Amino acid sequence: MPKVAVIGVGQSAFVRGYPGSIRELAFDAYAEAMADAKAQNSDIGATVICSSPEYDKQRSPAGVIAEYCGLNPQPTFYVETLCSSSSTGLKLAYSLVASGLHESVMVLGFQKMSEISSAESQERMGRGADIQWESPFGTMMPAYYAMHAKAYLNQFGASEEDLALIRVKAATYGQINEKAVYRKPVELQQCLDADPVSKPLKVMDCCANADGSSCVIVASEKRAKEMGIKKPVWILGIGAASMPINMSCREKFHGLAVAEEAARQAYKMAGLGPKDINVAEVHDCFTIAEMMAYENLGFADPGQGPALIRAKETYKEGSIPVNVDGGLLSKGHPIGATGGSQVRTVVLQLRDEAGAMQVKDPQFGLVHNIGGVGLYGNVTIFGR
């Protein structure tokens, strides 16, 4: 397989109530990634636009965004897998470059969630599950993940405090990420005393909705050389999987099989294992999601996730730093932009450009990005 590099990354600030339209929001990430790659529009062969529909009114947003970024007449199209849309976009971009069809492809993810109310947003996300058989019962993302939390705590005798420790860690790093929406510290007791949303998950166990955009530019080895890219970050392994949408068709609830399968593929392709990973970004839309990710990615054995966080092994100085940019919990979770933002963090880490968040000398980084409730799984492994 020909080598594919990430040559530029960008991200808007993740905010509540972005004071502009979706094309302007997307442009923020585009501009940063283009500056990062020192690229011109003529260097970009195609664009993949990623978001989750029904937050804004624009149908087929790819056309609008490509026009606004001046990326005509290159082909552009739209990709959607809920919260993992931009990881799916990356897989597609990788394939387009690896196949030789294009020398360089841009993945541009965005979401402007503030156009609708929080209750409407819960209904939209709830409809990212089975609308025929589950939504009529009044489902929403926190409730689905809460079912996993209930099963996890029951299966392994873990506590709500174990979950809260993950939020405390996220807030530690949210404070030093100037692009995060939630930049305040969070105390353990504050998490435990927070109002319940869907038991056992409380307000502090849930990520914040945000408006934001992300951009990742990938290129062939040849194009990266031609462009004089000094620190290409290589895509070494790229795994993706799906599992049944309806909860009644799932084997277990104390982990996400979709993440295990995507991880298996990515590790195999990269020829690496969990012990080789030096820094990771995992999909912590809820604290329980990060706890399950530790185990589904092999950073901890089943049931040993709580020991990992209690020993602070997933802090910046630990054996496997996870979400040292604040994660979705503190950074915010603008659905279609999230995967690209995770990729950006890992790319900056591997280039030693992550500033205050920098992990010491990482060789390999991993991104775990889940769409829906364990519906779409994406694991991507990068190397310097």
Added chain:
Amino acid sequence: MAKPEIDARFKKFGTVSFTATTKVNDFIDYLEKGQVAGTKCAKCGQVFFPPRADCFRCPGEAVEWFVVEGTGKLATFSELMYAPIGFGEDLPYAIAVLDYGDFKVFGRIGQVPFEDLTIGMDMVARANELPGGNLNYVFEKA
């Protein structure tokens, strides 16, 4: 020529239904009779819940209905204190999965006090009429 009549029975499913027409509309008739039903492939015997009109192993083969009977074990659940738009009046309520061995059923908890719920407990699925005349099914203590 008369317009073809649209069978929109499924509009009656749940507090808010997001689907009107499905080939398994008979599910609503079973609920009206007080039964919760799934389907089974007539050829390979694969059991489906939620019910489906097609077996993905045996395209073109018929599926037949079966009534969910006996008890299932509570696989997991969660009590909602906050609801998506359209469900606020139902609060607080709990969603859950019952494991019947051959299949699982996703639904809502019925009249059981939340503090009595424990993973692994035996429960039964019961057809339920909602205020306003819609139908769903709920899980009760066995």
